Amino acid sequence: MFKLPSFPQSAEEEVVGVSRRDFLTGALKTLPGAALFVGLLRFSPAKAAGQALGALPGTDYDPAEHLYAYVIDINKCIGCGRCVKACALENKVPDHFYRTWVERYVVSEQGETIIESPDGGKNGFKPMTPGFHVAKAYFVPKMCNHCANTPCIQVCPVGASYATPEGVVLVDNKRCIGCGYCVQACPFGSRFINPITKTAEKCTWCYHRIAKGLKPACVEACPVGARMFGDLKNERDPVRKIVAQEHLDVLQPEKLTKPRCYYLGFDKEIR
Template sequence: MNLKTEKSSRRKFLNTVALLTGGLLVSSVTKPFNGLLAASNKPEGNGPWYGIGIDIEKCIGCGRCANACKEENDVPRVPFYFRSWVEQYTIKNDGEIIVESPNGGIDGFTQSVPDEDIFKSFFVPKMCNHCSKPPCVQVCPVGATFETKEGVVLVDSNYCIGCGYCVQACPYGCRYIHPEKKTADKCSLCYHRISKGIAPACMEICPNDARIFGNLRDKEGELVKFLKEHTCHVLKPEMNTGSKLFYNALNQEVK
């Protein structure tokens, strides 16, 4: 083979590789995951496909959701183990952002910044996003976590080996290793309740109706109505997780 053609084919190869990687990078930046588009373009199937809506404007930060979740699902009462919790974001006049979540908000919030220094303050309740492309499910080596046909991400605690890959994989920090069971644990959207037709504990207990859950396939349903009437965003769209937890009035500062 002559030297010239070999050189040119190598150059061609390198060019193609550069073009492909560059193209992928650019397309991921210009076309990140869009929560609303994903909600409008649902996977094929019958029956409910659940999503969650949280209205930050309505949340009063009482933390009753976090408390009810611990009671309902036997989550250890000590801090650091949460399936659901509330954060208080405070943006100060000097541009500093303070995020607090004392015991997940269960014991209530005490305002740590005096009124005159605050530019804006708001509560952000957090929980599993029940992603439609869940990274936690992709990494599980034994198939102990999965997405049901209703779009709920569950853990099979009898099959989990407690390796903790999923805890690392979740970009929202929604998983933990249960200190007694030594298996992964997370929000199940109260699967034992929704399968009986009752709302999840956190949604039922919310005193200001700031949290709703509903069927994204039901065009007349509460959640679709919520998405139509509010400006909703998902957390970390750049992660392309296919999050189905939609926040109304979500500020860009929330991570």
């Protein structure tokens, strides 16, 4: 019959209970496991997350000191497609794939809408004949919205997709297995599988540029200032002022993804 071991009360019981030899061998056998358990707990990611921040090694750039936002002014965009071209050159984006692209919206008085983006707008736009009287028309630059509540990170099965402390959504292409879940999860179509590396790729807000104090290539390339990028933690940043004071819209607010990419001059036809 099974009986729970009790503390030895006397010398006789000790003999019946665990012998010294058994205790020592048992302890020796379990000790490495226990030690490993305790040792590995110290490397637990849950414990380390949110601390141990500091400048990236070898740089004076501290990710925790920034929180970025992107503002696109639709009223200013002239649809030259320079941003798309600059992005492709800067990030070596393969042909027919786009980390950012420009769409042309042509709307009739009845509300018929033509939306087009020939080659992502990389080579600019040609005059078009929509077949109706144009009531309004405008260009809408699009890109990854770097959502604060992003579906693409949630669906990644290997933890390759992540958000940095600065609010940039990135893909670790050494972890990515190219399953494409994130490509499907993104409601904005901002991701694609790179045909060469076979991993997910997306706008990084030119992380390699912003970490060096430069602006993203698309922002630098815009000749009319329709694209603006700034740091919400920098009190002198004009973008911080715009985000705080202007009437801004985001794409697909009903998806509750909380984009960090804001639009000025938004229109109800934009989707």
